[in-house]
Amino acid sequence: MIQQLRTATLVLIALTFLTGGVYPLVVTAIAHVAFPTQANGSLIQRGAQIAGSELIGQPFSRPEYFWGRLSATAPFPYNAAASSGSNFGPLHPGLKQAAEARLSALQAAGSSGKTVPVDLLTASASGLDPHISPAAAEFQAPRIAASRKMSENAVRELIRQSTEGRQLGILGEPRVNVLRLNLALDQHQMN
Amino acid sequence: MTTNGLLQLVIFFGVLLACVKPVGFYMARVYSGSTTFLDRIIGPVERLLYRLCGIDKTAEMTWRQYSTAVLAFSLMSFLTVYALQRTQGWLPFNPESLPAVSPDSSFNTAVSFTTNTNWQGYGSEITMSYLTQMLALTVQNFVSAAAGMAVLVTLIRGFTRHTTDAIGNFWVDLLRGTLYILLPLSLVLALALVSQGVVQTFGSYQEVTLLEPTVDAVGAEITTQTIAVGPAASQIAIKQLGTNGGGFFNVNSSHPLENPTPLSNLLQLLAILLIPAALCFTFGEMVGDRRQGWAVLAAMLAIFVPLLTITLMSEQAGNPTLAQLGADQLATDLQPGGNMEGKETRFGIVNSSLWAVATTAASNGSVNSMHDSYTPLGGLVPMWLMQLGEVIFGGVGSGLYGMLMFAIVAVFLSGLMVGRTPEYLGKKIGAFEMKMASLAILFPCAMVLVGTAVAVASTSGSETIFNPGPHGFSEVLYAFSSAGNNNGSAFAGLGANTPFYNCLLGLAMLVGRFWVMLPVLAIAGSLAAKKTVPSGPGTLPTHTPLFVVLLVAVVIVVGALSFFPALALGPIVEHLLTSTAR
Numbered sequence: 212m213i214q215q216l217r218t219a220t221l222v223l224i225a226l227t228f229l230t231g232g233v234y235p236l237v238v239t240a241i242a243h244v245a246f247p248t249q250a251n252g253s254l255i256q257r258g259a260q261i262a263g264s265e266l267i268g269q270p271f272s273r274p275e276y277f278w279g280r281l282s283a284t285a286p287f288p289y290n291a292a293a294s295s296g297s298n299f300g301p302l303h304p305g306l307k308q309a310a311e312a313r314l315s316a317l318q319a320a321g322s323s324g325k326t327v328p329v330d331l332l333t334a335s336a337s338g339l340d341p342h343i344s345p346a347a348a349e350f351q352a353p354r355i356a357a358s359r360k361m362s363e364n365a366v367r368e369l370i371r372q373s374t375e376g377r378q379l380g381i382l383g384e385p386r387v388n389v390l391r392l393n394l395a396l397d398q399h400q401m402n
Numbered sequence: 403m404t405t406n407g408l409l410q411l412v413i414f415f416g417v418l419l420a421c422v423k424p425v426g427f428y429m430a431r432v433y434s435g436s437t438t439f440l441d442r443i444i445g446p447v448e449r450l451l452y453r454l455c456g457i458d459k460t461a462e463m464t465w466r467q468y469s470t471a472v473l474a475f476s477l478m479s480f481l482t483v484y485a486l487q488r489t490q491g492w493l494p495f496n497p498e499s500l501p502a503v504s505p506d507s508s509f510n511t512a513v514s515f516t517t518n519t520n521w522q523g524y525g526s527e528i529t530m531s532y533l534t535q536m537l538a539l540t541v542q543n544f545v546s547a548a549a550g551m552a553v554l555v556t557l558i559r560g561f562t563r564h565t566t567d568a569i570g571n572f573w574v575d576l577l578r579g580t581l582y583i584l585l586p587l588s589l590v591l592a593l594a595l596v597s598q599g600v601v602q603t604f605g606s607y608q609e610v611t612l613l614e615p616t617v618d619a620v621g622a623e624i625t626t627q628t629i630a631v632g633p634a635a636s637q638i639a640i641k642q643l644g645t646n647g648g649g650f651f652n653v654n655s656s657h658p659l660e661n662p663t664p665l666s667n668l669l670q671l672l673a674i675l676l677i678p679a680a681l682c683f684t685f686g687e688m689v690g691d692r693r694q695g696w697a698v699l700a701a702m703l704a705i706f707v708p709l710l711t712i713t714l715m716s717e718q719a720g721n722p723t724l725a726q727l728g729a730d731q732l733a734t735d736l737q738p739g740g741n742m743e744g745k746e747t748r749f750g751i752v753n754s755s756l757w758a759v760a761t762t763a764a765s766n767g768s769v770n771s772m773h774d775s776y777t778p779l780g781g782l783v784p785m786w787l788m789q790l791g792e793v794i795f796g797g798v799g800s801g802l803y804g805m806l807m808f809a810i811v812a813v814f815l816s817g818l819m820v821g822r823t824p825e826y827l828g829k830k831i832g833a834f835e836m837k838m839a840s841l842a843i844l845f846p847c848a849m850v851l852v853g854t855a856v857a858v859a860s861t862s863g864s865e866t867i868f869n870p871g872p873h874g875f876s877e878v879l880y881a882f883s884s885a886g887n888n889n890g891s892a893f894a895g896l897g898a899n900t901p902f903y904n905c906l907l908g909l910a911m912l913v914g915r916f917w918v919m920l921p922v923l924a925i926a927g928s929l930a931a932k933k934t935v936p937s938g939p940g941t942l943p944t945h946t947p948l949f950v951v952l953l954v955a956v957v958i959v960v961g962a963l964s965f966f967p968a969l970a971l972g973p974i975v976e977h978l979l980t981s982t983a984r
Binding site: 212215216217218219220221222223225226227229230231232234235237238239241242243245246249250251252253254260261262263264265266267268269270271272273276280285286287288289290291292293294295296297298299300301302303304306307310311314325326327328329330332333334335336337338339340341342343344345346347349377378379381382383384385386390393394397 | 406409410413447451454455456457467470471474475477478479482525527528536537538540541543544545573576577580581585588589592593596597598599600601602603604605607608609610611612613614616617618619620624627628629630631633635636637639640651652653656657658659662663664665667668720721723724727728729730731734735736737738739740741742743744745746747748749750753754769770771772774775776777778868869870871873876893894895976979980
């Protein structure tokens with residue numbers, strides 16, 4: 212037993228060095244040479260400032276911006292230092308309340324319809340989802356056009372530019388990057 | 403389901419099954435000590451490690467020595483992980499100055515990672531320093547997985563050897579599994595994940611200015627967003643390949659920096675099932691009859707695919723409560739539809755459901771969507787897959803040795819039916835093997851049910867339940883099913899980071915690991931000591947569709963009989979309530 216414990220300790224030290232030290236350092240070194248942008252969080256530069264990460268959503272509530280998924284992070288939505296989902300079960304009253312609050316906010320801002328795409332009424336798993344479905348973007352397009360005094364076609368063109376199709380044509384779901392789209396809207400108005 | 407959804411499933415299963423043979427064959431060579439194409443690079447490292455650690459690679463162990471070695475290694479691992487968490491405040495690589503983790507949480511996490519469960523009672527980015535993530539958690543991701551594979555290999559040796567008490571050398575099996583299988587695969591996967599946008603940096607968290615300021619819970623204005631980053635890709639690669647599942651970030655692989663694109667999602671999904679599926683081939687190859695391996699794999703798929711269908715259909719149908727509010731939950735080319743609460747837009751329903759079923763079939767436990775927010779039947783499937791004992795793919799090594807326990811029970815039952823001594827792969831199955839197989843199957847079941855009962859009956863257990871009604875019961879049942887079978891996924895609403903849950907779930911994880919592992923090693927020793935009997939006309943062939951059906955039936959009957967009453971109190975009642983809400 213003593214002999215086994217001694218070997219166990221030596222093997223653990225050796226493997227800790229290899230898998231806990233060498234391995235992550237090698238991955239980091241190669242990653243920073245081959246994929247520097249991705250390895251650091253896919254940040255979006257706007258002038259001297261960092262405007263955000265392409266992969267991390269931001270909260271939006273003004274009528275002139277596209278809104279993303281609901282976010283259940285605390286103490287404020289889209290807190291990227293403490294990711295979290297809502298964990299509401301299908302019958303939890305909070306689920307219905309959150310959806311109703313979103314519905315009335317959408318109506319107050321000027322977006323309404325017979326039905327609303329479900330991703331606008333539900334919280335994402337991470338609370339940081341950077342995307343909405345193309346249907347959710349289209350649903351909000353008339354409001355954006357009205358509040359920015361743009362034509363709906365110009366808004367749709369910007370949506371199209373921020374839309375990512377299924378990867379390799381097959382994988383995942385088509386989606387619209389909300390932060391990129393809103394940055395593009397601001398850019399469009401400045402020009 | 404849409405045509406595209408079906409196509410994505412076909413691609414997943416196609417690529418997975420295409421990898422089974424080459425990877426399984428390679429692993430068989432690694433564990434039989436044969437040469438491989440990586441010998442030139444890894445061979446010198448391997449020999450250096452033997453010399454440094456004083457290991458004689460030709461010295462084989464009896465099953466008792468092998469068990470002692472496994473336990474000694476697990477004990478040292480546990481102590482190291484515990485100590486690193488308690489002292490991280492004073493150690494380097496801690497840019498966010500995170501303090502020491504509490505004693506009960508450290509205990510729970512140390513057990514969790516050394517038993518290959520990787521249940522996370524804590525929120526990673528607000529709890530663990532980079533040093534702890536690397537030296538404690540990443541290391542255990544490798545070695546707890548390699549230990550599981552080592553034990554499987556001894557069981558296989560038990561079948562192939564005869565009249566001997568030697569079943570291999572734990573240190574050699576552990577080192578070769580880590581060096582030749584887990585490390586190379588992880589290196590490749592980690593870099594592929596970085597290319598998709600998974601972060602890999604030692605820099606501190608990034609602060610960015612919000613485009614539109616927001617307000618927090620007490621009404622204060624928030625103008626910036628702090629983005630947690632870190633050396634994530636290297637940990638995520640082994641988290642999936644070693645069926646560990648402990649995430650770098652709190653929300654695991656639903657976090658956009660942990661799983662940014664559909665392609666990273668596919669790669670991680672494949673990594674979850676790759677080694678458990680390929681080990682079936684390794685098993686067939688090593689016992690000298692590949693059909694035996696394919697038969698076991700067929701039994702796993704025969705349970706996996708129907709259950710996947712249930713979750714997919716249930717999630718795509720959506721939530722009636724939201725439909726009443728006017729939510730459009732229909733799948734079209736412009737939206738995934740369905741029950742999107744707790745799911746990410748880029749994954750939609752198909753990739754979220756596939757992940758939920760794969761991660762609980764394998765004892766992985768990572769998530770790309772929040773299982774707590776699943777529809778009742780959609781969430782019942784992951785829970786039941788864990789309760790089946792993590793044998794449908796299961797953990798690397800541990801899944802297949804668990805399934806072989808069921809195979810032993812299956813040949814025993816068929817032996818009873820025809821009145822002959824049961825045999826499996828040329829070994830007579832006697833009273834000792836049956837006792838050990840029963841222990842391995844029944845102990846985790848008992849732990850899940852007793853643990854759940856204690857938790858819901860006590861104040862400390864019930865006061866941190868998040869969801870009201872039967873769903874709250876499901877949260878507790880899910881937690882014990884996960885811990886008792888070393889999965890690690892959660893209905894995350896349950897507040898499990900309390901001394902009560904940290905201790906009780908820690909105990910469940912220990913039972914789920916060692917009360918299966920030690921009986922398996924005992925069987926390996928007992929089988930190796932027996933003579934090999936040639937198969938005769940009375941031998942039940944164990945590679946036929948008939949045996950596959952028998953094996954599936956045994957797994958399902960044991961799982962259903964043990965857990966139906968408990969499931970009836972949770973997801974089944976909730977399903978009926980949801981239906982009446984329509």
